[in-house]
Amino acid sequence: STNIPSFSSLRQGKLRLQKWYVPLSDKEKKKITRELVQTVLARKPKMCSFLEWRDLKVVYKRYASLYFCCAIENQDNELITLEIIHRYVELLDKYFGSVCELDIIFNFEKAYFILDEFLLGGEAQDTSKKNVLKAIEQADLLQEFFFSLLS
Numbered sequence: 001s002t003n004i005p006s007f008s009s010l011r012q013g014k015l016r017l018q019k020w021y022v023p024l025s026d027k028e029k030k031k032i033t034r035e036l037v038q039t040v041l042a043r044k045p046k047m048c049s050f051l052e053w054r055d056l057k058v059v060y061k062r063y064a065s066l067y068f069c070c071a072i073e074n075q076d077n078e079l080i081t082l083e084i085i086h087r088y089v090e091l092l093d094k095y096f097g098s099v100c101e102l103d104i105i106f107n108f109e110k111a112y113f114i115l116d117e118f119l120l121g122g123e124a125q126d127t128s129k130k131n132v133l134k135a136i137e138q139a140d141l142l143q144e145f146f147f148s149l150l151s
Helices: 026-041 078-096 101-106 108-118 129-150
Strands: 007-011 014-019 050-053 056-063 066-073
Touching (some): 014 026, 014 108, 026 050, 026 066, 066 078, 078 108, 078 129, 101 108
Antiparallel strands (some): 056 066
């Protein structure tokens, strides 16, 4: 299972999205986030996407100017985590049409919704992109329906 912060999307040290699956104080989250951002951004492009950090493993992947990062427990599989990151980015790409930082900034609630539809408690709910996107599409239709009732 993924641990702290399960998903981070960052660019030049600016965190755009984060999801925690363990209860921590805001102060602890800020400290951990600051340390992880500095550590990941200091790494050279050709370095391995896995690193040991405290009592965890950090798995990250860079897509254009965005980094996606997961902290996992030592017994968790790095390659599966890397695949989870990649699948999430594929879902974002399918939904937004080649996701960029601005999509995450201006549609962060949708980025979180996609993440929550894909992961439950830090574990992949469904590995099928088609199924996840169908659930998101249905939620969008439901939202549009309710908005039309209100207007």
